[in-house]
Amino acid sequence: MIHPLDLRFLGHDHTIASFLISTAEGPILIESGPHSTLPALEQALAQHHVQLADIQHVLLTHIHLDHAGAAWALAQHGATVWVHPVGLPHLADPSRLMQSAQRIYGDDMDRLWGEMRAIPEAQLHAVADNALLRFGEVELRAHYTPGHASHHIAWQYDDVVLTGDVAGVRIANGPVVPPCPPPDIDIEHWRDSIRCLRELAPRQLYLTHFGRIDDPLAHLDELETRLIDWAAWMRIPWEAGRTAAEVVPEFQAYVRQQLRDQGVTDEEVLAQYEAANPSWMSVEGLFRYWRKYQPKTEVN
Template identity: 40%
Template sequence: MSIHREIDIQFQGTPRTVCTHWIDGYVVDPGPESSVATLMAELGDEQPKAVLLTHIHLDHAGAAGALVERWPDLEVWVHRNGAPHVIDPSRLVASATRLYGDRMEELWGRIIPVAESNVRVLEDEGAAAGLRWAFTPGHASHHVSYLHEASGIAFAGDVAGVRIGDGPILPPTPPPDIDLEAWERSIALLRSWSPSAVAIAHFGTYTDVDRHLDVLGEELRRLADLARVSDDAAFQEAVHATYAGGAEEAAYQKAMPLDTLFGGLARYWKKRDTAGQT
């Protein structure tokens, strides 16, 4: 029987913001290094079989190097588009530092390179050790999702959206990789797996898969259309209204900061308009 655990790493002291999933010895998205002490305490002394990264954004993958530092022969799985930045995170760190400035270490902690020998580079699809994976871009150009075949759970990072408790299902849309058509294809791919549940980093595991993916697709299009006709301030206000006053408002604010969302969709539309598409 498969064993699946949700580990709340208490990012920035806020519950239900970042969820690391543990499935039969595999760690999916260890979160940022700033929360690695919480994760280590939950993992104990037993080395995981591997770390499975859905993508390399720091709130998902930042602790990978710290886990390899703890267990030097630990394998880290990552899509080929993201692998170079796990091995040499200097460009990733420089980009994040421009965005977060003096808060970089407070938010994300140390960004430790992972030796190339520890990195398992994933192609667009494959299977091994009871897991399937597939390239699922839209949120990020290096995003993969995993299907744990014994349990039927799909571990889908951010491409399956943000959903915290009884709050809304929303797409996180930071720059620079947002691509609506690719995201919709990725939603369709997840659906084609007929998973028993969808597991996401923000936050948890949900068994109403068809409804979840339906609502996510509708919200993705709604917010994309809104971004095309509004400014950043109006967009933030509209997104905030979906969860304002709810029990999980603080978690939503940390999981998908409002000031990061408009830019990804605005960049998408600018690229589309430049290319002469509608």
């Protein structure tokens, strides 16, 4: 049984989740959430009569701060952290990860994300593609699913997949949108990963942003369509040589209109979408994607 825990990021409901699974070997978590929401994680666990120190294992989908930022704190309480091998060195020494976050978020780091400390290597385990982890009777299989991040893992638990960010962001039954932050966005890899998720034929998905999806195939089709749409939208200003800063307000308006067209009119839900998946990050991420991709299109 999977228990989604609402970490109430920046005071919003249904924006960032962590997932609690009880096993015969004790409770485990998929995603730690950011360090800034550690008190909310502690409270949510308490409702299930679990303390931070009870968590023996934390399985991460990727190392972005909204997913992995509090992993070190759980490690300090004794947890083992399971992560893609490319992400592992950045948890053993988070200085580069935090420097690049600092460049982006500046003075807002503490409010948004909190701090990040090194996790001792003995508590970090690299996970191979297709690896099967067993905790008592609970089995979780790792599926490498790049596209949003090069080091992304989707975790399969029976016929359910916990998808991190590779199956997009969907809040309050609104439309699904693809989070496209720098530096790794790769549309082709992402589409391959969506295909991988389809082939698993899951009964349900659990999104970190936010919660359960009961119609995975329709959801994944919608995600792929919107991913292609956003990439194509971004290509035009990118090719025109415009700056990301100029384009952000236009893209934000475009996304808001898309959400409105799909029936999202509640200002709080629009704010939850923007908190879980800021438009300016997607502009940066997709501009970077086109910058990387451009030489290939010129050759062809």
